[in-house]
Amino acid sequence: MPAVMPLPTVEPIPAAGLPAPQPRHIRDMLMSITKGQMVVGGIMFVIIAATMFYAFAFLNVYRQTHPWVTISEWIYRNVPPGSTIANEHWDDALPLALRVDGQERRYEQYKHVEMANYEDDNQTKLDMIVNNLQKADYVVLATNRLYDTIPRLGDRYPITKRYYELLFAGKLGFKLVAAAATYPSLFGVTIMNDTFVDPKLPRPAALSQTVPPGLVINLGKADESFTVYDHPMPLVFQKVENITPDDMRAMFAGTVEAAQQYQIRRQQAGGRAPARAPSKTFLMSDSVRRAQEAGGTYMALFNPANLANRLPVLFWWLAVELIALAALPIGFVVFGNLRDRGYGLTKALGILLVAFPPWLTASLRLIPFSNRSIMLGIGLVGLLSGMIVYRRRADMLAWLREQRWLILTTEAVFSGAFLAFVIIRMLNPDLWQPWNGGEKPMEFAFLGAIARSTYFPPYDPFFAGGYINYYYYGQYLGAMLIRLLGMTPSVAFNLIVPLLFALTFVNAFSVTYNLVAALRKKVADFDPSASLGSFLASHGSLLAWALAGALFVAVIGNLATLGEVFKGPYNKGTTGIKSSIPGLTTIARVADGLSKGLKPGQQVFEPFNYWNPSRVIPDTINEFPYWSYLFADLHPHMIGMPFTILVLGLALNVMKERRRKARSDPPPGENSATSMDSTLMAEPPSTLHVVLAWIQAHLSGVTLGDILSTVVIGLALVSLGVINTWDLPTYFAVVFAAVLLRAWLENGRFDVLEAVVRFGSIAVLSFVLYLPFYQNYQALASGIGLVRSRTPVGYYLAIFGFFLFAIISYMVVDASVQRRSVVTRLARLFWRHFDDTPLVVHRLRLLVRPHDAFKTGLYALSLLVLALLMLAVTGQWIIVLLLPLLVVSVALAFTGDRKPEHVFVWLMAFTGFLISLGVEIFFLRDWLQGGSAYRMNTIFKFYIEVWIFLALASAVGLAVVTERIHLTLRRPGRLTFLWYICLAILLFCVALFPILATPARVNDRFPGARPPVGTLDGAAFMTVGKYTFDWQGKNYTVDLRYEYDAIQWLLRNVQGSPVIAEASLPYYRELGSRVSAFTGLPTLIGPQHEQEQRPGDTQVGPRENELRTIYNDASFQTITPLLKKNNVRYIYVGQLEQVYSPSGLAKFDQAVGQYVDLVYENGKVKIYKVRDNL
Known part of the structure; x- marks a missing residue:
């Protein structure tokens, strides 16, 4: 007969104390119910039943194919590759990348035009709509995000409202040919929402295809979270009739004038503030600007x-x-x-x-x-x-x-x-090349500008007169x-x-x-x-x-x-095997x-x-x-990595601290307040006295070393905020956890007040130290949003699978050595007597009575299992994976011996899993929030943190696991041998x-000729490089030798850091702003990311117009005020400028001797210096 292992946290129940059963007759119980109770009970039953019905009906949404997948498959099967698809901005771009009919299909197989329908209505907006519809073969609406909101603002968007009315009525030459929808349903009853109720738009007849059979309950308009983020209804319109641009514009008669009247009324009302009005100008004062321009030769x-x-x-x-x-x-x-x-x-x-x-x-x-x-x-x-x-x-x-x-x-x-x-x-x-050059030109420009700056914040090399935000x-x-x-x-x-x-x-x-x-x-x-x-x-x-x-x-x-290694064999292989076994x-x-x-x-x-x-x-x-x-x-996330690990080292050091005797508790029989004033104990001490006594007890042993540590921790911690702001919240939490856990590790209890005071002093001190940065910097994130779709578990395992193997192995070993843990002993008991589970459960119920803490833990475990089942039913597998790992990490951290290093390893693992879970629920809103890449930066920044936490925890975990195997197993068994094989395979991968x-x-x-191997000069590629790029449908070739010689002349001869004008072309393929990038000199406007640093369009748009005027206008007298306004000292005319503005360059030669001097010239580049008396 199997023996039941005794459990130390349970108490035996005395035989005499067994309660006798007290059955109650069902009839008596029913007779005691009043009519009022029956009515209330009936109402409660209906509410609960309806809630449960809707809940389970809603779960069925996730058992169906997502509408975006359905519509993407339809597009790939019915729309010929190379067709032009019009997608809406601020919405997800369809079709999705899928494998359809045995072939990999991607969004890039089609041409695309973007319908920027949230932009202000004006003549340009109408031209955009007409031109895009002329080019488009199909119009795809991924959700009702735009057509549900814009038509409600008829005064502000008269053109766009008319566009949607005409599109849905089929009057623009496009017909609805495909739609996909999923709705909550259960037992043949479907709960349907309607996206055409409000605003009232013409309902295409083809929408009847989306109405499911059976009983349909139409609840009308649903919240945006359901129709945009949860189960949207994508629509595909196909061009069936070619309507001329003139005829199409005639359909919008009167809308341009209505939009103009709205703008006039808005201006008369004082205009409107941008969605997030910048509280800072991002511009240098005149004195600082002059100092920056004078320095940095x-x-x-x-x-x-x-x-x-x-x-x-x-x-x-x-x-x-x-x-x-x-x-x-x-x-x-x-x-x-x-x-x-x-x-x-x-x-x-x-x-x-x-x-x-x-x-x-x-x-x-x-x-x-x-x-x-x-x-x-x-x-x-x-x-x-x-x-x-x-x-x-x-x-x-x-x-x-x-x-x-x-x-x-x-x-x-x-x-x-x-x-x-x-x-x-x-x-x-090489600091650039035409296809994988990355963003090195921007980073090199920042590096050069910072190195040449006289004061901080440094001047912005891509926005003359401004500083880097x-x-x-x-x-x-x-x-x-x-x-x-x-x-x-x-x-x-x-x-x-x-x-x-x-x-x-x-x-x-x-x-x-x-x-x-x-x-x-x-x-x-x-x-x-x-x-x-x-x-x-x-x-x-x-x-x-x-x-x-x-x-x-x-x-x-x-x-x-x-x-990636086996992609070639996979693409060339074929198989008739169809298996439900993964992989x-x-x-x-x-x-x-x-x-x-x-x-x-x-x-x-x-x-x-x-x-x-x-x-x-x-x-x-x-x-x-x-x-x-x-x-x-040279991105901030890369620069921040060593300093995040430095903060982890500081946090580990904090957790290993122990109080000195001067801070120890008073001897028995004495009160800490007595040392302050014995008369205070005549009556219960006030809150003030308690606080003062606590301060005296905790600060009496503070040394200069403690103060130095606090300053260094604060300096290192908040440096993460000014190196890579995304890291700051995570490591703030880690340091706070270390401070909080320090007291628990020493005496088994949390001293929350001590943790708050100490961490507060670190936080306040650190922000004070970096206050000059935050006085000038303004973050442009616009809040937190909810993630629309989860990461498939396979993708997560492809990224972090090795670390999960190591950490889960450590979990098993660490749990197995916690012999005093009730959970561990119960797990071992059921494992050894699995065949007799009912008997084990029966005897446990008879012979032991668990403590309240154990009951609470058991209830929590039951709720966790129930939650995991519900998540599994709804297909939230990534959460099913991460949630147990979080719980086990916490459990193992607080069991066994209280070694700081042991707790710290599980703190790192817990943090990594928590961040992984967090990015599956929330994302940080930024300029990408409206498209399919809405959480690109969230995953990008936070997965680096996850990697570091899990990598360190994995290394420590494997070190412990391998030692435990060596010490406890004289002869490794099959399971151990299999584990080593898996480890070896994963390490190889x-x-x-x-x-x-x-x-x-x-x-x-860089293609073609390359500088000799051995140099570290990142600009050397320009001495031999040539590249070709496409600009407005034409190919242009740039010989960088001429640009390099001109840039070297600027570096050798220009005094200070004056403003230089150059064309603003993108730098990913064209190497735009190469002069400011490779000299560090400020230019009027850079090609990328300035809109992200300067919210609204009060600076970037006008500056772009001014630059176009400087290069495009045929008269030098016209551009003279702009040169003065922007303090332009040099004008650069190279190969990109000849592409950017070929018709407006003659004026510079004509102005030589009167307004400018030609100070440098080679076969393809000219540099003009603006005269002081302009």
């Missing part, structure tokens, strides 16, 4: 002949090492609770500490940004460190002797990572090193990327080292007399896992790489493709496309650290990306 700052520019790699490395050395004593104190004293983290900390004083003084207009202000920052850090060395020299010397080999190992890790990425950048240093602090950290060394920015760009990679790598190494050293059972102590060989022999395993943590964070790729059909098709490659002359594998593993989820970006560093766009992507990326260079 290129040759005075970045002389190519100086020693640092002859040996750039060596001097860059030395500068970082010297800054780290200056900050080492500060790190020794701040990271005093970590095993390695945070040595690896000190380099990132040193850069932050040294960079802050020159930034602050330049932001307050106290000291201009210069080498002197940077040396002041180094001097202040060195002075503070000197004071620490003087007071703690004995401790520091002992630490250096004891951990000298660990210090040298850490230096080797950092230097090796740095040099490895320097080599990668040498193999491809962006989180520029990350680029500033690189610019600080550039100014310190006087290094050429085009070379320094390719050293900043390796530096950031190396900092990320060594920071992850340090954090993993400290966590693994605390959690593994066998860790050798430091031996001051040990040789290097002895040290590596005793610490080799620990160092290997620390290195694994660095590799997991900064080097490995995701599992989608495997799919079986795909494997059979790949195997068939591989078999074809065995034939002579057959090549089934395609060149590796490194781009696709970063675009797993459609319409989003899921970059991971190595991809970002390999692609080398994630290691493929750096192996395959690195050569693919370094060869993805």
